[in-house]
Amino acid sequence: MRLLTVDKNNESQRLDKFIMRYMNKAPKSFIYKMLRKKNIKLNGKRAYGSELLQSGDEVALYLSDETIDGFFEQSTLRRYSAPPDIIYEDENIIVVNKPSGLLSQPEKKGDTNLNDMLLYYLEQNGSYSPDVPGAFKPGIVSRLDRNTSGITVMGKNLAAQQQLSLAFRHHTVKKIYLALAEGKIDKSGKVDIMQKKADGNRVVTGEGSRAVTLYRPIGSKDGCTLLEVTLVTGRTHQIRAALASVGHPISGDVKYGGRPVNGVRGHLLHAYSLTFSFKEGILAYLDGKTFSAEPPEAFLLRSK
Numbered sequence: 401m402r403l404l405t406v407d408k409n410n411e412s413q414r415l416d417k418f419i420m421r422y423m424n425k426a427p428k429s430f431i432y433k434m435l436r437k438k439n440i441k442l443n444g445k446r447a448y449g450s451e452l453l454q455s456g457d458e459v460a461l462y463l464s465d466e467t468i469d470g471f472f473e474q475s476t477l478r479r480y481s482a483p484p485d486i487i488y489e490d491e492n493i494i495v496v497n498k499p500s501g502l503l504s505q506p507e508k509k510g511d512t513n514l515n516d517m518l519l520y521y522l523e524q525n526g527s528y529s530p531d532v533p534g535a536f537k538p539g540i541v542s543r544l545d546r547n548t549s550g551i552t553v554m555g556k557n558l559a560a561q562q563q564l565s566l567a568f569r570h571h572t573v574k575k576i577y578l579a580l581a582e583g584k585i586d587k588s589g590k591v592d593i594m595q596k597k598a599d600g601n602r603v604v605t606g607e608g609s610r611a612v613t614l615y616r617p618i619g620s621k622d623g624c625t626l627l628e629v630t631l632v633t634g635r636t637h638q639i640r641a642a643l644a645s646v647g648h649p650i651s652g653d654v655k656y657g658g659r660p661v662n663g664v665r666g667h668l669l670h671a672y673s674l675t676f677s678f679k680e681g682i683l684a685y686l687d688g689k690t691f692s693a694e695p696p697e698a699f700l701l702r703s704k
Contacts, residue, residue, distance in 0.1 A: 547666025
């Protein structure tokens with residue numbers, strides 16, 4: 401028998417998910433069979449798998465060490481020499497400034513990406529141990545396109561990640577972007593369109609789901625206008641498709657009709673700030689807090 405004690409990083413999740421992380425090679429059918437046979441118990445009582453765990457709960461596995469260890473595969477982290485550009489960190493979250501050209505998460509095995517860079521950073525400072533069975537694996541909650549720079553956030557424990565995910569899903573996090581759009585724009589405006597995903601990792605407008613985008617001009621230079629952009633909805637490539645639909649594609653965004661910019665890879669779109677709204681829960685102390693990420697130098701040279 402092996403007794404597991406639930407810590408803060410693993411609370412607020414279902415028991416079956418916790419066991420599947422602890423024995424990550426075990427088939428789901430095996431886990432549920434062991435629950436039915438009462439070989440897995442929670443706080444000394446029969447368990448069903450749907451129970452939500454709390455810190456201090458005890459999970460008993462009435463299995464041999466050989467069986468348990470045989471169902472665990474240790475993960476390894478890629479080493480990164482350059483540390484991530486961290487704006488803010490506490491015991492629950494990391495707010496980071498992603499550079500343009502870096503994936504938020506890997507698209508295929510071996511991709512250099514911000515999520516793995518942060519995991520390696522957490523391992524180095526002792527906040528995450530990939531070799532511990534059942535350890536919660538932190539992840540980025542608000543992803544950015546490869547060539548969109550700017551602010552994004554990771555939950556360091558399950559409770560924080562769940563609360564962040566709900567906030568982004570329900571649009572209670574205020575996000576402000578900076579976009580350098582082609583052409584001169586003198587007035588603030590709203591783009592209210594329908595869009596849907598199409599082939600070639602792009603979206604088309606005119607049908608699909610409603611996408612609402614607000615923009616405000618800040619200044620103009622060299623035939624472009626720097627815009628402050630706020631998302632009312634959250635769709636794939638929403639800002640890029642919205643500005644292109646009104647004849648002002650983002651500078652460098654060739655996928656949506658923009659012209660390439662010398663010395664700049666990709667488009668000039670930057671996630672500038674996040675303002676949190678948490679009235680309760682583990683992240684209530686962040687209610688009303690705003691974090692911002694300065695645009696990269698190449699962006700600033702073209703926006704002043």
